[in-house]
Amino acid sequence: MNYFPDLPYAVGVVGAGSGIGRAVAGFLGRQGVSVACLDRNLAEAEKTARAVVADGGKAVAISIDVCDDSSLAPALDRMEQAFSRIHGVVNCAGITGHTNLKGHEVDMDDFDLVYRINLRGSMVLSKAVLPRMLAHNYGRLLHIASIAGKEGNAGMTAYSATKAGIIGLVKSLGKDYAETGITINALAPAVIHTPMVEALPKATADHIISKIPMRRCGELDEAAAMIAWIVSPACSFTTGFTFDLSGGRATY
Numbered sequence: 090m091n092y093f094p095d096l097p098y099a100v101g102v103v104g105a106g107s108g109i110g111r112a113v114a115g116f117l118g119r120q121g122v123s124v125a126c127l128d129r130n131l132a133e134a135e136k137t138a139r140a141v142v143a144d145g146g147k148a149v150a151i152s153i154d155v156c157d158d159s160s161l162a163p164a165l166d167r168m169e170q171a172f173s174r175i176h177g178v179v180n181c182a183g184i185t186g187h188t189n190l191k192g193h194e195v196d197m198d199d200f201d202l203v204y205r206i207n208l209r210g211s212m213v214l215s216k217a218v219l220p221r222m223l224a225h226n227y228g229r230l231l232h233i234a235s236i237a238g239k240e241g242n243a244g245m246t247a248y249s250a251t252k253a254g255i256i257g258l259v260k261s262l263g264k265d266y267a268e269t270g271i272t273i274n275a276l277a278p279a280v281i282h283t284p285m286v287e288a289l290p291k292a293t294a295d296h297i298i299s300k301i302p303m304r305r306c307g308e309l310d311e312a313a314a315m316i317a318w319i320v321s322p323a324c325s326f327t328t329g330f331t332f333d334l335s336g337g338r339a340t341y
């Protein structure tokens with residue numbers, strides 16, 4: 090199915106150097122969307138962009154660090170120079186931080202880092218992107234939260250708390266911009282096959298999968314297809330919402 094009948098259409102994928110972001114960039118490229126592959130790991134973002142181009146798509150790789158406020162405007166400027174517009178942004182930059190820790194064992198430096206990337210990063214990116222979308226009265230902004238933000242994963246306090254924060258963030262931002270043609274949503278995946286998941290201790294990953302009624306991980310293509318639709322013009326009457334992608338784990 091073609092989600093993007095009216096091209097050109099440009100989407101920035103933050104965290105495009107790996108995992109879900111890389112898969113989304115590839116999916117969007119195959120739909121004819123121009124993709125800015127944004128990541129703090131420029132070498133990996135370049136690999137993603139090269140793969141999109143090799144597949145017949147349009148892509149550029151751009152360095153960004155959502156922890157470094159000063160990196161955002163230049164990165165978005167570069168995207169606008171490359172594609173003239175920013176129709177959509179998908180924010181896949183995120184880390185789990187240290188896991189398998191009870192609350193009293195949490196290292197606050199690690200907690201602060203998870204907060205800076207997952208939650209503050211989502212806010213500072215929104216602040217940087219929204220004026221550029223407002224200029225055209227159109228935009229699609231999607232932050233990747235997690236099932237952990239809805240249900241809380243044991244041993245993942247910082248991750249769960251910051252992902253819950255993203256769910257609250259989009260509820261508020263969605264209402265702020267509801268009359269503008271800009272939608273701001275989140276996606277709450279359960280475990281998806283990615284390097285981040287492979288990096289989790291096996292016990293943590295097994296525990297998470299055991300809670301999924303479909304008894305499997307989600308696949309990258311399943312995440313990419315849903316994300317592409319959410320940032321397409323077709324997804325036009327939903328804002329402030331957290332979409333579910335959890336194999337039946339969260340039915341709310």
Ligand SMILES: NC(=O)c1ccc[n+]([C@@H]2O[C@H](COP(=O)([O-])OP(=O)(O)OC[C@H]3O[C@@H](n4cnc5c(N)ncnc54)[C@H](O)[C@@H]3O)[C@@H](O)[C@H]2O)c1
Pocket residue numbers: 103104105106107108109110127128129130133153154155156180181182183184185206210233234235236277278279280281282283284285286
């Ligand atoms: N994989 C899963 O099962 C799963 C489940 C639920 C939610 N999520 C969320 O989806 C998002 C993507 O997850 P993934 O599994 O693809 O992760 P990943 O580790 O494979 O990719 C994350 C990417 O974000 C980039 N990044 C990290 N910090 C950054 C920063 N400060 N600025 C810019 N880029 C930065 C990394 O370089 C990397 O390329 C994350 O927010 C994650 O929490 C993943």
